[in-house]
Amino acid sequence: MRAFAAIIVRDLRLATRIGGEALTLVLFFVMIGVVVPFAIGPDSAQLGRLAPGIIWIAAFLSMLLGLDRLFRADEEDGSLRLFRHSTLPLEALVGAKLIAHWLLTAVPLIIASPILAVLLSMSMEDWLRAVLSLLIGTPALVGFGALGAAVTVSLRRGGLIAPVLILPLCVPVLIFGVGAIAGLGSAQAMVFLGAISLVTCAFSPLFAALALRAAED
Amino acid sequence: MNPMNTPNALPARTITVSDLTCRRGERLLFAGLRFAVPPGELLLLRGPNGVGKTTLLLSIAGVVRPEAGTIAVTGRGEEDRPGADLHLLSHQPASKARLTVRENLSFWADLFAGDRSLVLPALEATGLAAIADLEAGHLSAGQTRRLAIARLLVADRPIWLLDEPTSALDGEGEDLVIRLLDAHLKRGGIAVAATHHDIHLPPPANVRTLTLVQP
Numbered sequence: 134m135r136a137f138a139a140i141i142v143r144d145l146r147l148a149t150r151i152g153g154e155a156l157t158l159v160l161f162f163v164m165i166g167v168v169v170p171f172a173i174g175p176d177s178a179q180l181g182r183l184a185p186g187i188i189w190i191a192a193f194l195s196m197l198l199g200l201d202r203l204f205r206a207d208e209e210d211g212s213l214r215l216f217r218h219s220t221l222p223l224e225a226l227v228g229a230k231l232i233a234h235w236l237l238t239a240v241p242l243i244i245a246s247p248i249l250a251v252l253l254s255m256s257m258e259d260w261l262r263a264v265l266s267l268l269i270g271t272p273a274l275v276g277f278g279a280l281g282a283a284v285t286v287s288l289r290r291g292g293l294i295a296p297v298l299i300l301p302l303c304v305p306v307l308i309f310g311v312g313a314i315a316g317l318g319s320a321q322a323m324v325f326l327g328a329i330s331l332v333t334c335a336f337s338p339l340f341a342a343l344a345l346r347a348a349e350d
Numbered sequence: 351m352n353p354m355n356t357p358n359a360l361p362a363r364t365i366t367v368s369d370l371t372c373r374r375g376e377r378l379l380f381a382g383l384r385f386a387v388p389p390g391e392l393l394l395l396r397g398p399n400g401v402g403k404t405t406l407l408l409s410i411a412g413v414v415r416p417e418a419g420t421i422a423v424t425g426r427g428e429e430d431r432p433g434a435d436l437h438l439l440s441h442q443p444a445s446k447a448r449l450t451v452r453e454n455l456s457f458w459a460d461l462f463a464g465d466r467s468l469v470l471p472a473l474e475a476t477g478l479a480a481i482a483d484l485e486a487g488h489l490s491a492g493q494t495r496r497l498a499i500a501r502l503l504v505a506d507r508p509i510w511l512l513d514e515p516t517s518a519l520d521g522e523g524e525d526l527v528i529r530l531l532d533a534h535l536k537r538g539g540i541a542v543a544a545t546h547h548d549i550h551l552p553p554p555a556n557v558r559t560l561t562l563v564q565p
Contacts, residue, residue, distance in 0.1 A: 135459055135460045135463065136461045136462075136463065138460070139456075139457050139460030139461055143446070143449070143453075144456050146449065146453070147446055147448055147449065150448045150449075163385070181481065186554055206446075209442075210442055210443055210444050210445065210446070211441075211442025211443065211444040212444045212446075213440065214411075214440065214444075215438060215444050215458070215459070216440070217367070217411075217413065217434045217435065218411070218436055218437070218438060218462065219461045219462060220431060220434045220436060220462070220463040221432065226461075257416070258363050283465055349413050349414065350413075350414055350415050
């Protein structure tokens with residue numbers, strides 16, 4: 134358990150040190166919210182209607198941006214190789230890295246979501262549902278992202294391949310994520326979203342660890 | 351003197367390599383390699399660049415899968431995770447530039463289920479105690495190497511796999527590696543070191559040399 138906690142603490146510490154990139158994603162996320170009203174026009178009723186989709190697209194794109202650094206730094210300095218010699222299995226350590234990654238990429242977006250809600254003239258009720266759907270849905274994005282990042286970790290310029298790889302996998306998350314905010318059957322969509330997240334979080338550490346082992350061989 | 355009887359002896363391990371064949375890409379590195387490293391012995395791997403010394407170390411570490419042959423480590427319990435009894439010192443530093451020297455080492459102590467109270471002594475032993483709170487990004491190549499060597503000391507493990515342990519080190523650093531290796535062997539540990547430098551341990555030490563040649 135010490136190794137598990139150590140990884141989370143280290144990753145959080147690394148990201149929050151001076152020069153950390155924790156805020157870049159939030160900036161990107163908010164930027165989309167700033168730009169969209171200019172493109173669509175200031176009709177607040179229309180914006181409000183599109184807001185669930187826009188908020189999820191913004192979250193999705195920002196999380197893709199952060200994907201590349203999930204395993205790459207550890208691979209480049211040789212830490213990943215030494216993770217195999219921990220007393221905990223690599224799968225558990227990957228799980229710890231995913232938790233840290235979720236805390237660093239998804240939680241800041243959720244905290245910044247009121248800004249987007251205001252920019253997109255969402256109703257209070259819609260915003261609360263958006264927060265809930267992001268909370269439930271983003272673990273699935275991290276899980277799928279881990280697969281993409283692990284598979285491409287040995288490619289020196291794999292930065293853009295991982296997002297392309299996982300894009301089809303993430304489409305259901307987007308569909309149910311947006312569905313859970315607005316429209317008919319939003320409660321059912323929320324349940325589906327939760328199911329996707331649970332399944333992804335259960336399996337992605339296993340498959341990501343498998344891919345990381347294969348990458349070194 | 352039997353190393354097993356000394357205080358704080360390490361658990362006994364023996365590495366037995368039989369008929370090992372490794373390939374890197376298309377290239378055959380070595381074939382039919384066989385040797386054994388019993389407790390208290392240091393095996394020096396010699397040979398020209400690219401002959402497969404690092405690959406051999408990595409396959410003992412379980413990172414690279416050999417094409418044929420087996421690497422058996424006796425002494426591991428049923429429940430033990432293979433690999434949790436060895437330290438690999440590769441040429442990569444495995445330290446984070448934005449963490450301090452102490453934070454880096456404490457992290458590895460936690461990850462290897464080592465002892466946090468060993469962090470400070472390890473820094474003192476490797477001559478890094480004075481810069482423990484400096485960010486690792488500011489270290490020189492030799493100091494980074496010393497930090498990697500300090501990692502060996504924060505968790506007691508019987509198998510050391512060292513890839514060019516003395517690279518980037520000054521004369522005093524080479525002496526340090528020799529002292530640490532000697533102490534490790536005296537406690538019944540084993541070590542396999544790929545090196546181009548001569549590592550002369552003081553006499554009673556068991557040192558053997560294996561020279562790899564191109565097939």
